[in-house]
Amino acid sequence: MTEKTDFKKTLDAYRAKRGQFRILDVPDLQYLMIDGHGDPNTSPQFVGALEALYPVAYKLKFASKTGLGRDYVVMPLEGLWWARDMDAFTAARDKSQWDWTLMIMVPDWIDANMFAAAVAQVGTKGPPTRLGEVRLETLGEGRCVQTLHLGPFDEEAAVLRELHHEFIPASGLRMAGTHHEIYLTDNRRTPPEKQRTILRQPVADA
Incomplete structure (x- = not known):
């Protein structure tokens, strides 16, 4: 039987504790990515992004x-988030102003040909x-600070203010x-109070 790798357990970048800000060096990682803009709760772009990412990840x-005899657990959804005015993200929470990139990490042995073949299969x-x-x-x-947030997404703001400021x-x-956010739980199936999200911020020397 092919051994199945779970990168959430083998990569230090997927470890975080609630109430603890940890500085770490994140290695270069490969992702499926798709971009969008607007409120993730109401944006058709967001739904369309999910509908496109997951089939490719499973293919x-x-x-x-x-084909390679290398099995692995499909990784959790991740997102890069930003806005022209970051107060729209950390304070006002004006989701209509958010830009984002949704991502799913894939192993480094996945190459461009495998990716193209998977996309073609999904498109048939x-x-x-x-x-x-x-x-x-x-x-x-590279160098990042991260922590684990437990609870609804809209309660992240206080943690982010402490982290940033x-x-x-x-x-x-x-x-x-x-x-950068890593969604360790599926918010479609997990009560808001039990949602587990890694919050990550790349940093450099001041």
Whole structure:
């Protein structure tokens, strides 16, 4: 039987504790990515992004298992989030102003040919409307600070203010990249109070 790798357990970048800000070096990782704008609760773009990402992710898992003998657990959804005025994200929570990139991490042995084949397979019958916008890209974040948030997404703001305005400056650092979230639980099936989200912020020396 092919051994199944769970990168959430093997990669340090997927470890975080509630109430603790941890500085770590995140390695370059490869993702399926798709971009969008607007409120994730109401935006058709957001729904279309999910409908395109997941079928490709599962086709790649199947291709890796059957073609390479390397099985792995499909990774959780992740997102990069930003706005022209970051107060729209951390304070006002004006979701209509948000830009985002949704992502699913895939192993480094997944190459461009495997990706193209997976997209083609997904597109053979009833293709998702945004399938052609999914891309395979490596993200290099380097030095980051992260923590675990337990609870509804709209309660992240206080944690982010502490991270951005207290911990990072007090550590002799500055924000140097895009806010990153890793959704360890499926919010469609998990009560808001039990949702577990890694909050990550790339940083550099101040």
